[in-house]
Amino acid sequence: xxxxxxxxxxxxxxxxxxxxxxxxxxxxxxxxxxxxxxxxxxxxxxxxxxxxxxxxxxxxxxxxxxxxxxxxxxxxxxxxxxxxxxxxxxxxxxxxxxxxxxxxxxxxxxxxxxxxxxxxxxxxxxxxxxxxxxxxxxxxxxxxxxxxxxxxxxxxxxxxxxxxxxxxxxxxxxxxxxxxxxxxxxxxxxxxxxxxxxxxxxxxxxxxxxxxxxxxxxxxxxxxxxxxxxxxxxxxxxxxxxxxxxxxxxxxxxxxxxxxxxxxxxxxxxxxxxxxxxxxxxxxxxxxxxxxxxxxxxxxxxxxxxxxxxxxxxxxxxxxxxxxxxxxxxxxxxxxxxxxxxxxxxxxxxxxxxxxxxxxxxxxxxxx
Numbered sequence: 292x293x294x295x296x297x298x299x300x301x302x303x304x305x306x307x308x309x310x311x312x313x314x315x316x317x318x319x320x321x322x323x324x325x326x327x328x329x330x331x332x333x334x335x336x337x338x339x340x341x342x343x344x345x346x347x348x349x350x351x352x353x354x355x356x357x358x359x360x361x362x363x364x365x366x367x368x369x370x371x372x373x374x375x376x377x378x379x380x381x382x383x384x385x386x387x388x389x390x391x392x393x394x395x396x397x398x399x400x401x402x403x404x405x406x407x408x409x410x411x412x413x414x415x416x417x418x419x420x421x422x423x424x425x426x427x428x429x430x431x432x433x434x435x436x437x438x439x440x441x442x443x444x445x446x447x448x449x450x451x452x453x454x455x456x457x458x459x460x461x462x463x464x465x466x467x468x469x470x471x472x473x474x475x476x477x478x479x480x481x482x483x484x485x486x487x488x489x490x491x492x493x494x495x496x497x498x499x500x501x502x503x504x505x506x507x508x509x510x511x512x513x514x515x516x517x518x519x520x521x522x523x524x525x526x527x528x529x530x531x532x533x534x535x536x537x538x539x540x541x542x543x544x545x546x547x548x549x550x551x552x553x554x555x556x557x558x559x560x561x562x563x564x565x566x567x568x569x570x571x572x573x574x575x576x577x578x579x580x581x582x583x584x585x586x587x588x589x590x591x592x593x594x595x596x597x598x599x600x601x602x603x604x605x606x607x608x609x610x611x612x613x614x615x616x617x618x619x620x621x622x623x624x625x626x627x628x629x630x631x632x633x634x635x636x637x638x639x640x641x642x643x644x645x646x647x648x649x650x651x652x653x654x655x656x657x658x659x
Contacts, residue, residue, distance in 0.1 A: 293407040294393045301397040305387050306331045308395065315341040317388040317417050321380060322346060322357055329360055332369070342369040345420045347379045355463075355471055361427050362461050366495075372424035386413055432459045434499040438490045444506045445482050446557060448592050451505060453478045453488060460492035460499075482507055513554055513588045513595050520547040538598045542578045544605040549575040550584065558590035578603045 298304045302324055309316065309331045316335065320328070325346060332342055342364065351373070353361075361371050386396040394410045435458035442451050456475045457463055463472050466489050472478070474492075485507045491500040517540050518527040527549060533539040542548055551573040554560060560568045563585045568574075576582065582601040587594065 292392065293410050295396070295406040295409055296394070297396045297399045299397070301385055301387070301395065302327045304395050308387070308389050308393065309335045309340070312340050312389045314390045315343070316390075317414070318342070318344045318385075319387070319417060319420065320344070320346065320385045321383075322348060322354075324385065325357070325360065332364065333367070336364075336367045336369065343372075343417075343421070344369065345372045345374050345417065345424055347374050347376055347385070349375065349377050349380050351375060351425075355473055358461055359471070365427065371427045372421050373427055374420050374424035388414055388417065432494070432497070434458065434460050434492050434494060434497050436460075436490060436492055436499055436501045438488075438501040438503060440488075440503050440505060443504065444508060446508050446510065446590060446592070447483055448481055449507075450479060450481050453480070453503070455490055457490075457492045459494055459497075461494050463490065463492045465490050508556070510556060510590060510593055513552070513556075513560075513586070513597055515586070515597060515599060516551045517599070518549045518551065519543075520549075522546070539600045539602065541602050541604060544578060544603045546578050547575060548578050548601060549573055550599065552586075554588060556588075556590060558588050560586065560588050562586050 296304070301320075305318070305328055309328075312335060318324075318328075325344065336342060344364075353373075365371060382398075384396070384398050386394060388394050388410065391414065392410070394406070394413055396413075437454075437456045439454050440451050441454075442449070445451060453465070454477045455463070455465070455472070460474050463474050464470060465472055465478070467486070469478055469480075469488075482505050486505050487502055488505065489500055489502045491498070493499070516529060517532070518529050519542055520526070521528050530540060530542070533541065540548075552560075552571070554570040556570075558570070560570055562568060562574075565574060565584075568586075578601060581603055584599045586597040586599070588597075589595075
């Protein structure tokens with residue numbers, strides 16, 4: 292016995308009839324209807340009912356939610372087709388055939404008084420759509436994952452972009468805090484701490500994953516090196532700050548002073564009197580008076596300020612040129628002085644000791 296029934300609430304009638312069906316159900320519907328009927332379809336499959344579905348859509352784009360639902364149904368041996376037909380989608384002339392003898396339609400079929408003829412017509416129509424549609428299949432075979440980021444070493448609160456493309460996968464997740472994603476896409480996020488992103492992809496037969504580590508650099512304190520020109524050695528030597536104040540240095544009047552720095556961080560360096568500065572460079576000046584410098588380094592998340600103070604002291608003997616002349620003269624005198632080799636060694640040793648003492652005095656004058 293063949294039956295036909297039409298209703299404006301097709302999904303509710305399908306849910307009721309699925310509980311009574313014993314063998315097979317053929318459904319013509321759209322994506323939304325499939326979500327509504329999902330629970331009832333799973334229950335019907337559990338009791339052994341075969342499910343055939345033609346999903347009507349206006350394009351071939353499928354949401355990840357739909358892909359996952361179809362995957363679960365296909366895993367349970369449901370057969371699902373995807374049909375792009377704008378006309379059918381607009382008309383919503385959807386129907387269901389139960390056990391090949393009961394037709395429920397969303398539209399009244401006024402021209403047909405014979406249920407058997409109508410059901411056979413709809414069955415042939417369904418089969419025709421299935422043939423002309425694309426059958427959804429679960430991906431199989433080895434999964435290929437391409438997973439990258441535009442930056443892998445960043446500072447706190449720096450923005451990164453993740454990119455991925457998977458082949459032969461029907462389900463893709465990214466952790467942490469991202470969740471289910473399309474098989475191909477990109478994601479923008481702000482990094483607050485070192486993070487390992489893991490992309491997991493699977494299909495009917497395989498599971499694969501790939502990870503990316505984004506390392507967050509700790510912002511280090513900026514530092515400066517101070518050197519002065521040794522009037523005797525004629526070369527720059529590093530001096531240390533005062534033990535009581537890390538930013539204070541003692542230098543001789545007229546001495547050339549050089550401040551050097553290398554900052555391996557992303558940011559902007561300025562000094563109140565000099566202006567903008569490169570992240571690696573130096574600044575030289577002659578110490579004719581007490582000098583103070585205020586360096587400011589700004590990053591996205593932090594500001595560091597470094598004060599350098601230079602106190603000038605006079606030492607006329609060192610900077611009037613006599614020190615250098617005396618050293619040269621003493622060197623010449625070695626040849627004219629005592630011919631005894633031991634005495635020559637003692638004189639040379641004495642000069643070396645005096646030179647070392649002067650250099651030590653220059654380096655540590657800030658402590659004296």
